[in-house]
Amino acid sequence: MNADSTRLRAALAASVPVEDPAWRAALAAVPRELFLGDAVFRSSGGRWEPLRRRTAGDDEWLRLVYADKTWVTQVDGIAAGDASGSLAGRPTSSSTLPSLVVRMLDLAGVREGDRVLEVGTGTGYSTALLCHRLGDGNVYSVEYDARLATAAADRLHRAGCSPTLLVGDGLAGHEEAAEYDAVVATCAVRYVPPAWLRQVRAGGGITVCLSGWMVASGLVRLTVHDDGTASGRFAGDRIGYMLARPHERPPRPAAFHQRPGQVRPTRLDPGLVDDWTGAFVAQLAAPSAELMTTGDGVVLVDVATGSQAWTSTDGEGWVVHQHGPLRLWDAVEDGLRAWRAAGAPPQSEFGMVVRQDGTQRVWAGGPDGVGWELPA
Numbered sequence: 001m002n003a004d005s006t007r008l009r010a011a012l013a014a015s016v017p018v019e020d021p022a023w024r025a026a027l028a029a030v031p032r033e034l035f036l037g038d039a040v041f042r043s044s045g046g047r048w049e050p051l052r053r054r055t056a057g058d059d060e061w062l063r064l065v066y067a068d069k070t071w072v073t074q075v076d077g078i079a080a081g082d083a084s085g086s087l088a089g090r091p092t093s094s095s096t097l098p099s100l101v102v103r104m105l106d107l108a109g110v111r112e113g114d115r116v117l118e119v120g121t122g123t124g125y126s127t128a129l130l131c132h133r134l135g136d137g138n139v140y141s142v143e144y145d146a147r148l149a150t151a152a153a154d155r156l157h158r159a160g161c162s163p164t165l166l167v168g169d170g171l172a173g174h175e176e177a178a179e180y181d182a183v184v185a186t187c188a189v190r191y192v193p194p195a196w197l198r199q200v201r202a203g204g205g206i207t208v209c210l211s212g213w214m215v216a217s218g219l220v221r222l223t224v225h226d227d228g229t230a231s232g233r234f235a236g237d238r239i240g241y242m243l244a245r246p247h248e249r250p251p252r253p254a255a256f257h258q259r260p261g262q263v264r265p266t267r268l269d270p271g272l273v274d275d276w277t278g279a280f281v282a283q284l285a286a287p288s289a290e291l292m293t294t295g296d297g298v299v300l301v302d303v304a305t306g307s308q309a310w311t312s313t314d315g316e317g318w319v320v321h322q323h324g325p326l327r328l329w330d331a332v333e334d335g336l337r338a339w340r341a342a343g344a345p346p347q348s349e350f351g352m353v354v355r356q357d358g359t360q361r362v363w364a365g366g367p368d369g370v371g372w373e374l375p376a
Contacts, residue, residue, distance in 0.1 A: 004059065005031055008066035015068065016099045020111075023102040026132040033065045035125040035155050036095055039080035040064075040071040041087075048075045049086040070097045073123060074148070091242060093148055095123045096186065100239055105129065107221050107235055108182050108207040114138060115177070117199065119170035119208075120186035120244070124152030124159075130184075131161040139163035140177050142170040144245050171246055173199045180204060188217055188241040190287065191360050191374040192230070192352075202226045209241040210234075210352070210362070210374075213249040214291035216279035217241070218347050222354065229356055231367075236348025238276055249290055252303045258310055261323030270298045270311045270318055272336050277347045284362055284372035285335025289328045300328040338370040 013027035041048040053061045064071075073080055074093035105126075110116055114134060121127055121143035130139045141163055143149035149167045156163065166174055171193040173183070178199035188211035196206050204224050211217035217240040222232035243249075272278040273291065282291065289307075292299040297311030297318065307324030309332075320329045339345075342365040351367060354360045363371035 004062050005033060005066075008062055012066050012068065012098060016102055018102050018106045020106055022133055023106055023129070026129040027098055027102060029132050030125070030128045030159065032095070032098065032125055033062060034159050035123040035128070035152075036065055036071060036073065037079075037081050037123075037151070037155075039083070040073055040095070041075055041080045041083070041091070042072075044086060047086040047088050048072060048083075048091070050080045050083045052081075068097050068099045070100075071095045074145075077145075077147075079147070079151075092245075093122055093145065094242065095125055096241070098125075100237075101126045101129060101186075103237065103239075104184055104186070104207055104219070105133070107219070108184050108205055109221075110134065110182055110184070114181035115179075116140070117142070117174055117177070117180045117183045117196075118186065119173075119183060119196075120144075121149055121152045121165060122186055123148075124156045124161075126186055127152065127163055127165075128156060128159050128161050131156075131163050136162040140166065140174050140180075142166040142168055142174055144169060169246060171195065171244055175199055182207065185209065185244075186241060187244040188247075189244050190247045191376050192222065192354055194358050197224055197228060197230055197354060200224045205232075206230065209239060211240065211243055212283040212287055213289065214273075214279060214283040214286075215240065216276075216283040216291075218280055218350065220352050222352065227356060230354040232352055234347050234350040234352070236346060250303045252290065252301065258299075258321070259308055259323035261308075261321050263319055263321050266311060266318040266320050266329070266333065268333055268336055270320075273298055273332070277344075277350075278336060278339075280347060280350075281335050281339045281364070281372075282332045284374075286326075286328050286331040287375045288326070289332075300332065302326055302328060335372065339364055342370045 013024040038053040072091040072094045076089035118141040121141040127141045173195040179201040181204045183196045183206045185208040188209040206222040219235040219237045222230040224230045288302045289300040300309040307326035309322045309329035345365045360374040
């Protein structure tokens, strides 16, 4: 075992704030370098540039590996090790910063003897942490991307881990091994898949990042109840995961063309969507819209209907231009006004309920207060 790796792992484990010290022991035991391979991507000038171990050198590479940082490992399906040069595109897999990985597991309340379904094997690093904590026989992990799954299986084998690994749509869970004590997702979702609720025992939990096409997000832990409903509170952490691929936004044209439409003064400053919770509320209020920010305001686009809204200044204040069948800014503005009327509570005062009919609602300030139905 590389002495520098051991020392860096111990330092990383000591720096991470967790309630359950068993996760520090897992961080100190699992060599993250096994799961990053020999290359990662780093952002450079709006593109993704591969950073290779042989270029960085072993010492610098290990310092990079054990930085508490997310490293992108795949862009548009191309692994960093296979890239011949810098790429434009969207990240499609990453090794999440270790502190967030163990924060999720800590929040999930996973304990010895628990059977856990992990949705999104990714590099396999978080799977290895689960194996160290729970034992291989209690860990089930499903990965959507077959190439990622193959690479993760090899790395887990080299780390001495033998969990049950599956390739497929993790949103469907893995019914054959149900019931689980917990589902922990390393991808974000627009709504909680009903299959997860059916496969978690009463009293068990679902820990997931709720996100959407505006790329706003919130970390929530739900408890599954005897009647098949689930409810829980948001943690308030400022974190984000990539959306599960079946929940990804539809493709949009590379160029955005502003369309003329109805114009009116805005009732709120568009800068409210720059706020962490404000952006989350905007996404809840207009879940089919994508958000872009410009130096001149914000742009909302709904690819399916062609609806769009964009803000600008007219010398006296902000105005909004809206085109298409959906009034996207009206929906966002109504949501933000309702949130502010409730006292603009922070995300840690938000909660979520999944009802018996499968519909799902996020609320702010209290279960009977302002709320928004999730898309399904």
